[in-house]
Amino acid sequence: MTKFGTAIFTEMTLLAQEHEAINLGQGAPDTEGPAVIHEAAIEAIRRGKNQYAPDRGTLVLREAIAQHQRHHYGIELDPETQIQASAGATEALCASIMSLCEPGDEVIVLEPYFDVYPAIIELAQGKLVPLRLNAPDYEVDEAKLCAAVTERTKLILVNTPHNPTGHLMTRDELEAIARVAIEYDLTVITDEVYEHLTFDGREHTPIASLPGMFERTLTISSSGKTFSTTGWKIGWFSGPEHLVEAAGLVKQYLTFSNGHPFQYGIARGLTLPDAEFHAIRDRLRQQRDLLVPSLERAGFGIMAADAGYFVSVDVAPLGYTDSYEFCRELPAKAGVAAIPMIPFYTDASGAESLVRFAFCKRPEVMIEAGKRLEKAFG
Numbered sequence: 001m002t003k004f005g006t007a008i009f010t011e012m013t014l015l016a017q018e019h020e021a022i023n024l025g026q027g028a029p030d031t032e033g034p035a036v037i038h039e040a041a042i043e044a045i046r047r048g049k050n051q052y053a054p055d056r057g058t059l060v061l062r063e064a065i066a067q068h069q070r071h072h073y074g075i076e077l078d079p080e081t082q083i084q085a086s087a088g089a090t091e092a093l094c095a096s097i098m099s100l101c102e103p104g105d106e107v108i109v110l111e112p113y114f115d116v117y118p119a120i121i122e123l124a125q126g127k128l129v130p131l132r133l134n135a136p137d138y139e140v141d142e143a144k145l146c147a148a149v150t151e152r153t154k155l156i157l158v159n160t161p162h163n164p165t166g167h168l169m170t171r172d173e174l175e176a177i178a179r180v181a182i183e184y185d186l187t188v189i190t191d192e193v194y195e196h197l198t199f200d201g202r203e204h205t206p207i208a209s210l211p212g213m214f215e216r217t218l219t220i221s222s223s224g225k226t227f228s229t230t231g232w233k234i235g236w237f238s239g240p241e242h243l244v245e246a247a248g249l250v251k252q253y254l255t256f257s258n259g260h261p262f263q264y265g266i267a268r269g270l271t272l273p274d275a276e277f278h279a280i281r282d283r284l285r286q287q288r289d290l291l292v293p294s295l296e297r298a299g300f301g302i303m304a305a306d307a308g309y310f311v312s313v314d315v316a317p318l319g320y321t322d323s324y325e326f327c328r329e330l331p332a333k334a335g336v337a338a339i340p341m342i343p344f345y346t347d348a349s350g351a352e353s354l355v356r357f358a359f360c361k362r363p364e365v366m367i368e369a370g371k372r373l374e375k376a377f378g
């Protein structure tokens, strides 16, 4: 694992701290989610839910996940056999990839990718096969996806809404992936942690809701992004019993169980009325709309941010060819930190100048960051 070195999020956060810069690197919100979620967790602590949770997750949480999937997507799940709680989406990814990928198996991964994916595939002794999503629209190309499939392909790892690009997959893209998965009998793992954070009237479609896909899809999500509880590390996976059971087997020996009182808090969150989810995403959209015009005025090349926490930009118009170099200079130069996208590629050729900014910060922070960037580059 030494080749993976220090995570880029750690490196850039340390740099931000050193220069007291506004940290638009790591995707960590600076506002609190709905207070009822906190109250439910506090109440669970007071009620003595302080010992190990059941290894599958407390039934209250699994029932809330089932209700959430039914209400938002029309997906029916049995809380007893088709849902498993995990220590964030990260453990869900780890358990599912380690259980479903045998040494030498190939995993097709949308590139650029969240940094955890290649590290977990390495732990599973699998082989990451990148499927490049190209700026500015980052759409999945069905012909390229078909071309990436070999006899060793076992899994397609989907992530929508997508980190780091902010791309929300359309139904056409998801149908293309579904066609390939069905034709070549592949299993899909889908990371949907930003599922509620969609903008401008767009809605997230889980690939598991497409015809013929439930049986071959393991769906992963997490409470961290939706409810501003990244520090609670409550995630989950769901799908057909054979896949949940397989990944659950590995999960048992990673953490066994996790975050008992927090699970009650998140169960409360998942069953909140739609208006609460809409308020969360509308606030985030406002924050995006405070940052993006400043980035434009400062001269960055901007890609659309349909969903999630991030906007990707091109720093080439500012005279930089290397996003690493740009991000290492940025905190000292502008008092802002961002993330270079180079580490999210197997081979970043043609994408070396892409940078990710997070907009999950308070409006006044977005305005101040925008001002600083305009002053430094505009």
Ligand code: PMP
Residues within 6 Å of the ligand: 027, 087, 088, 089, 090, 091, 114, 159, 162, 163, 191, 193, 221, 222, 223, 224, 225, 230, 233, 234, 235
């Ligand atoms: N997947 C994606 C795409 C992410 O951006 C993140 C970061 N939150 C995770 C998974 C990890 O989620 P968690 O913090 O719940 O482990």
Ligand code: GLN
Residues within 6 Å of the ligand: 007, 009, 025, 026, 027, 028, 163
């Ligand atoms: N998912 C968050 C991001 O992409 C946090 C990642 C991390 O800190 N490991 O910024």
